[in-house]
Amino acid sequence: MAYFLQQLINGITLGAIYGLIAIGYTMVYGIIGMINFAHGEIYMIGAFISVICFTALGLLGITWVPLALLIVLVIAMVFTAVYGWTVERIAYRPLRGSSRLAPLISAIGMSIFLQNDVQLLQGARIKPLQPVIEGGFILTEMDGFAVHLGYIQIFIVFLTVVLMALFSVFIARTDIGRAQRACEQDRTMAGLLGVNVDRTISLAFVMGAALAAVAGTMVVLYYGVVHFYIGFLAGIKAFTAAVLGGIGSLPGAMLGGLLIGLIEVFWSAYFTIEYKDVAAYSILVLVLIFRPTGLLGKPEVEKV
Amino acid sequence: MSADATTVTAGDAALLRVEHLTIRFGGLIAVDDLSFAAQDREITALIGPNGAGKTTVFNCLTGFYKPSVGRFVLNLADGPRYLERMEGFDIARAGVARTFQNIRLFTGMSVLENLLAAQHNKLMRASFFALAGLLNLRSYRRAEAEAVELARYWLDRIGLSDRADINAGNLPYGDQRRLEIARAMCIEPVLLCLDEPAAGLNVRESAELNALLAYIRDEHRIALLLIEHDMSVVMEISDHVVVLDYGKQISAGSPAEVRKDPAVIRAYLGEEEDAELPPIIEKDLGEGS
Incomplete structure (x- = not known):
């Protein structure tokens, strides 16, 4: 029981991170109907930026954790947002109106480019980070097994919940959110009503990237290491999460992220840790076969 | 060349002037040297048999494609706008709104x-x-x-x-x-373009629509441009009618004038089999390019 509880906590933490990344996939898909395959790299860059920032802040002597976290998060979000905007500008916008395959390929190209770029600039070695948020408390002790809840886990889940709530309100209530939803439904019509569709699409990339930056920062805080290849795996898992939840649906991305995190952690805990990625991908395959619209996705309605 | 439509000059105060609009798709001429004007506080109806090129004019007007020849001049208080040079959302910002044949809410x-x-x-x-x-x-x-x-x-x-x-x-x-x-x-908007607003409406709804359009014209004093098949709508509320057939303007004037025009009657009644042709009119390739 204690072991189960511990895994549940770990799974929710991991799921929160996947969920944040998955929002970026689902938003971009919702608005242009395409997968942003460079999104995992954006997350990886967010992680690198936060390592660099933490190190720099340490050198500057800013060590009060809340302030340092705030600065790092803001800087990481701003920089990765610029990356997100650039990806859209270079890999998607020039190809708008061409076949669906073309932007897919250019996005994969972008992903390879960003990976290699970071590898060249930061080196191929794993970069460590001193633990920033340490400690935690023992929830309960059963059968000689202590259930540990780290402050970092509380921080991750709390920040994710806050961000997702803010983001949902933003999309549901604000004018920009309304424009996002309008473009999701009918880009042509939105344009004819005076919505700048290009800018709205850019914004979807930018917002997704900013959330991925938060996920990147969290992963660095949680695991304490980062290297240039983390974007690929996390990207595919978050993509799986978005598909599982129903691509294009925001609550779906959040739910999907949570489920993928839980599945991965429980699989590692009760079966074999070597096959945890296989478990996640098997879910992707099963969902695609049996429920292509995902858990919360709406069935595709043929437009007349 | 009929009526006032082609006599447009630089000083013409019409809100929208369509000047020598020609739209080619490869060798197909969908719209052929069409000129007309839409005035403020008037409902201008664009009618014609299926495939006459009416929706093509709308699509061009709202930026879906560029005209091969010709231009759209939108005369605003602070100067003219040339719509064929603008992006879709800029056209909307200039004050042109449109609806589609099918509902796109x-x-x-x-x-x-x-x-x-x-x-x-x-x-x-x-x-x-x-x-x-x-x-x-x-x-x-x-x-x-x-x-x-x-x-x-x-x-x-x-x-x-x-x-x-x-x-x-x-x-x-x-x-x-x-x-x-x-x-x-x-x-x-200053110009409202409606593509078959009465399609699929019953008689009562159609009457309500007429009232709404007349209200917009009289109270909001904007120009309305209307594509319509429902002749009761066209004849009842439009102030000016432009008739297209095979992409060409065959008649223009008040509803009463247009109704009597032999060319219009021929287009609607005399050549019914031809009216079933696909939307793009096939023209001799040599003539097209």
């Missing part, structure tokens, strides 16, 4: 939200591109209140005030049609 949104989405631009400007909106400043709240007020005004006009919060996709067909017109009016 945002069905995932409420009725009210549909009307607010059309005021995105105004709200963006009022909120300094969302900055003020995020901070919830008073200027933004006022702008949003005004947007809601405008939306409410149009909901009143189309009789949907009590259904503002239901999903737009759940409205009956006739209400959806009118909501589309209301939404187009929410961008506060």
Whole structure:
């Protein structure tokens, strides 16, 4: 029981991170109907930026954790947002109106480019980070097994919940959110009503990237290491999460992220840790076969 | 070359002038040297048999494709705009609104939200591109209140005030049609282009539509450009009719004049088999290029 509880906590933490990344996939898909395959790299860059920032802040002597976290998060979000905007500008916008395959390929190209770029600039070695948020408390002790809840886990889940709530309100209530939803439904019509569709699409990339930056920062805080290849795996898992939840649906991305995190952690805990990625991908395959619209996705309605 | 349409000059005060519009798709000429004008406070109807090129004119006017020859001049208070040089959303910002033959509401949104989405631009400007909106400043709240007020005004006009919060996709067909017109009016256009607004409406709904269009013309004093098959609508409310056949203008004038025009009668009655042709008129390749 204690072991189960511990895994549940770990799974929710991991799921929160996947969920944040998955929002970026689902938003971009919702608005242009395409997968942003460079999104995992954006997350990886967010992680690198936060390592660099933490190190720099340490050198500057800013060590009060809340302030340092705030600065790092803001800087990481701003920089990765610029990356997100650039990806859209270079890999998607020039190809708008061409076949669906073309932007897919250019996005994969972008992903390879960003990976290699970071590898060249930061080196191929794993970069460590001193633990920033340490400690935690023992929830309960059963059968000689202590259930540990780290402050970092509380921080991750709390920040994710806050961000997702803010983001949902933003999309549901604000004018920009309304424009996002309008473009999701009918880009042509939105344009004819005076919505700048290009800018709205850019914004979807930018917002997704900013959330991925938060996920990147969290992963660095949680695991304490980062290297240039983390974007690929996390990207595919978050993509799986978005598909599982129903691509294009925001609550779906959040739910999907949570489920993928839980599945991965429980699989590692009760079966074999070597096959945890296989478990996640098997879910992707099963969902695609049996429920292509995902858990919360709406069935595709043929437009007349 | 008939009527006043081709005698457009630089000094012509018409709100919209379509000048020598030709649209080719490869060797196909969909619209051939079409010129007409749409005046303020007038309903101009564009009619013609199936495949005459009416919707093509609309698509070109709203930026879906560029004309091969010719231009659209929109005369605004602060100078003319050349619509063929503008992007779709800029055309909307210049004050041209349109609806489609099929209903294209945002069905995932409420009725009210549909009307607010059309005021995105105004709200963006009022909120300094969302900055003020995020901070919830008073200027933004006022702008949003005004947007809601405008939306409410149009909901009143189309009789949907009590259904503002239901999903737009759940409205009956006739209400959806009118909501589309209301939404187009929410961008506060100077020119409203309606592509078969009466399609699929029953007699009562059609009469309501006529009243709505006449109201827009008389109270909002804008120009309306209408594609319509329903002759009762055309004859009853339009002030000026332009008749197209095979992409060419075959007649223009008041509804009464047009109705008597032999060329129009021939196009509608005399060549019925030809009227079934596909939307793009095949022309001799040599002539096309």
